[in-house]
Each structure stands twice: as structure tokens, then as C-alpha cells.
Amino acid sequence: MITPATALLRKTALHSLHRRLGAKMVNFGGWDMPLEYSGILSEHEAVRTRAGLFDVSHMGEIEIRGSGALLLVEWVTCNNAARLSVGQAHYSGLMTERGTFVDDLLVHKISDTHYLLCVNASNQDGDFEHIVSHNKFEAEVENAGLRYSQLAIQGPRAKQVLQAFTALSLDSIRYYHFAPGELDGAPCLIARTGYTGEDGFEIYFDPEFSARLWNDLLDAGQPLGLIPCGLGARNTLRLEAGMCLYGHEIDGTTTPFEAGLGSICKLEKGPFLGSEWLVRQKSAGIERQLVGFEMLDRRIGRDGYPVMIAGEEAGRVTSGGPAPCLKKNIGMAYVPPRSSRIGTDIEIGIRGQSAEARIVAMPFYKRPR
Amino acid sequence: MYPSDYRYTKDHEWIKVEGSSGTIGITDYAQHELGDVVFAELPKVGALIKSGESFGTVESVKAVSDIFSPVSGEITEINSALMESPETINRDPHGSAWLVKMRLTDPQEVSGLMDAASYETYIAGQAKEHSA
DSSP, X not given: OOOOOGGGSBOOTTHXXXXXXXXXXXXXXXXXXXXXXXXXXXXXXXXXXXXXXXXXXXXXXXXXXXXXXXXXXXXXXXXXXXXXXXXXXXXXXXXXXXXXXXXXXXXEEEETTEEEEEXXXXXXXXXXXXXXXXXXXXXXEEEOGGGOEEEEEESTTHHHHHHTTOSSOGXXXXXTBEEEEEETTEEEEEEOXXXXXXXXXXXXXXXXXXXXXXXXXHHHHGGGTEEEEOHHHHHHXXXXXXXXXXXXXBSTTOOTTTTTOGGGOOGGGOOOTTHHHHHHHHHHOOSOEEEEEEESSSOOOOTTOEEEETTEEEEEEEEEEEETTTTEEEEEEEEOGGGOSTTOEEEEEETTEEEEEEEEOSOSOOOXX | XXXXXOEEOTTSEEEEEETTEEEEEEOHHHHHHHOXXXXXXXXXXXXXXXXXXXXXXXXXXXXXXXXXXXXXXXXXXXXXHHHHOTTHHHHOTTTTTOOEEXXXXXXXXXXXXXXXXXXXXXXXXXXXXXXX
């Protein structure tokens, strides 16, 4: 494998701790990140049944302030940020002029004049430049990634582990809401969000507190079965939960409608970047549709493999792999809308052979409530 | 770690030869690089395989890896227990998780493969490359 020398990769504040824990590391978007510690399957199971702790400090943060902040967020993203209340967050898309994804992101409304965007690591600088280039609202835009570390604690016992470290009532933070608070003596933003399909929290704080928070949460969580988890499990968890990953399901060529994300594309809010194209696409119809599939035998349809319908290549797999909780192999793919109905039989081209698969409803996994 | 009576390939397969028959598997290094193994696709008994040819795949959560035959010959047995418990490949790659047995066309072919000491030197070099 040809990878840039590790020395050139960016490192989170917890890098040496990951090494000490024996993590297998991987280059993810230019960052040297933990892929796995004890193994992807055991980490996946821990998050589904107990709790897992992820260092996601590679994620980027962009802050937008000033009286034009909302106007700018409204202009560059497709969801309706005007509907957010203070302390609320939503999933959205940062749009190109053509209504495709510059990135996907979480938008947090900190105050009427202050928004925090959480974006993908590898897109952070491009996102920042894109937002600045469309800032005709005199908002203040800050590329703030270096000021934040981020931990995600996910799983049915995440709340219990975290609650011991803060006076803030975590029960008072509803899903997709957040609150400022102190955690283990560190000022934090605690958001009830995640990328795993489980209950959990994503915590934003000054990198100087990274080691303390990481170690204390691991120690306190250990009796409850919390373990450190890497990007490998993060990927199998989000895939089971049917969530998109930038560079796979969505990129600069895909629109929210194609990706099944019509619910975050609020055309009714008025014009925004790319909205003309999206209005046109909504009335003309899409030419490809993201679907979920499951393999009908033991083989795995992986990223980039062709999807065959009636002997013809009809699309490509965007993500594929085992769904450890379902004991099946699953994936997502783009297919023509006429072939996108649930129950449609498709074939995945695997190294020159074809393997049977079936289009199924997403999410593949839904947590018991 | 690496049995001294096995021979090894640069693609991280091992072979243990007894007379004209050989048992083939993947090395501990290979299973560690792959991570959790979830599936192994093996050839049919009777298949004729050439040295260096891919005769199957081992799939982990993250990746799929071709298995290249260290020698030429005919498949005489496959380890069907791996269908039920492919994770054995992570636990016991040099033992119970052998993949196939083969009747060797030319037992002399094995002499071109690495012995345990050479293989250990080889993977130490690979590990260095990874962390460079």
C-alpha cells in the first residue's frame, strides 16, 4: 500500500494514547487515526450493547458569527437553519451552485448570531473557502478545527458513563440538541448526536483537555463495558444505520434527492445556493437513487463494485460490508429509480462473477427504544 | 511464532509439505493485517491450481484478500469448518484454520519459498515500511 509517510499525516491530541493502546492506525483524510483497537466486530458490538468511546477530533469545526450568520448558513446549506432554536442541531448539506454536496455537516445554533458547523475532516479547508467565497452577508467565518477536540461516546450506556462527570442533567438534552457544560472540569459543548444509530453524545472541547477526558471516561466506563472504538467500527455502525459517508454515498456529483436526503433539502425556505437546480431536478425527476441492499449469499458487495440489473451495469456500490448485528452483508448503491423498489433483485459484480442481492429498506438497523 | 517446518510466500501464505502433499494457509501477519475475518471463499476439491495463481479469497470486515497458491497442484481437501467459523483464521492461522490441502505437481517448487527466519525478516521490513 502506498501511503504518505506517517510523519506527514495530521495527528489528534490523543495520537500517542492510541498508539499506546495498541490501535491499528490508518490514514483517513490525511489524518493518522485509529482504525481499530480490539477488533472492529467487538467494538461494533460494544456500541450496540454497552458503550464505545471514539476520538473524532479529526472532524472539522467552522464557526459563523455576526448579524449575517443565519443568512449565510441559510444560503450555503440546504436544510432550513431558520427553524433551529438555540441549543438545537440538524443534519444538512453544504451545497455547490448545482445543488450537489460540497460536504455534509451538522449545524448547531449556539445563539441567534452564532452557529457551529461540524464538517468532515478532509473537507474542512475546502468547506471554509467555499463558505467564505459566498459570504455576501458580512458574517464572520472562522476555520476553528484546531481549537477543538471531539469525542463521541455512543451506545445504550453512554449517558450513564458521561453523567458521572457533569452536573448538567443529560436527560435534559434531547436528541439533536446540545448544551454547554462542564465535563470532568473541562468546559464543553455536549451534543446528543452521533453517527452510529445508537443513543450517545458528541463532545466538543479545548484540545488541552483531551487526554484527561479520554482516560477518565475510559476508566469510568470500563466496568460498564465501554471500550475504545476506531473508525472501522464507526463505519460498520453508520452503514447499519443507513447513514451517508462523504466520498461514498455523497460527493460533488450527487444531490440530496438522489441520496434519499430530500428531508434535509428544504426548497420551500426560499432560494439558496444550488436551489434552482434542485427545484428543476425535483420536477424533472432524478436519474439515480441511493438504495440499500442485502447480499443473498455469503459474499460481500464492496465499494465500487458494479450493480447489474438484467445483465446490464446499472450503478455502483457506494459502501458495502458485513452488518454484524444483522448477520448479513449489506451495502448501499445507486440504481436507476425504476429499479429502486424495495424487493427488487439485483446482482453485484464481484471480481468477474455475479452475486445475488436484494434491495431492502433503510435503515438496516434501528435501535430498540 | 512462525513454525520452522513451514515455508512462506511474499503474499503471506504458508505451506507445510509432507511427501507430495501440502497444507496451505495464511500467516499470522496476514490475519493481523486483515482484521476480523468474516468469510473465506475456497476452491472446489479437484481444482488444478498453478503456482502464483489465486485460488480463493479471505474477506475481513474491511478488506478482501486474494490467496495465491505457493505451489502448483490439485486441491484434495478444503477446510469446510471455516464456512461456519471463519474467525478461526484470526485465532489459529497456522493450525486449525488451514485453508486447503493439495497434491503437489512438483515438491521441488517449495525450495523457492522462504523459511521461517527469512519470512520473519521479510515481515519486519514490511512493518517498518508501514510505520515509516
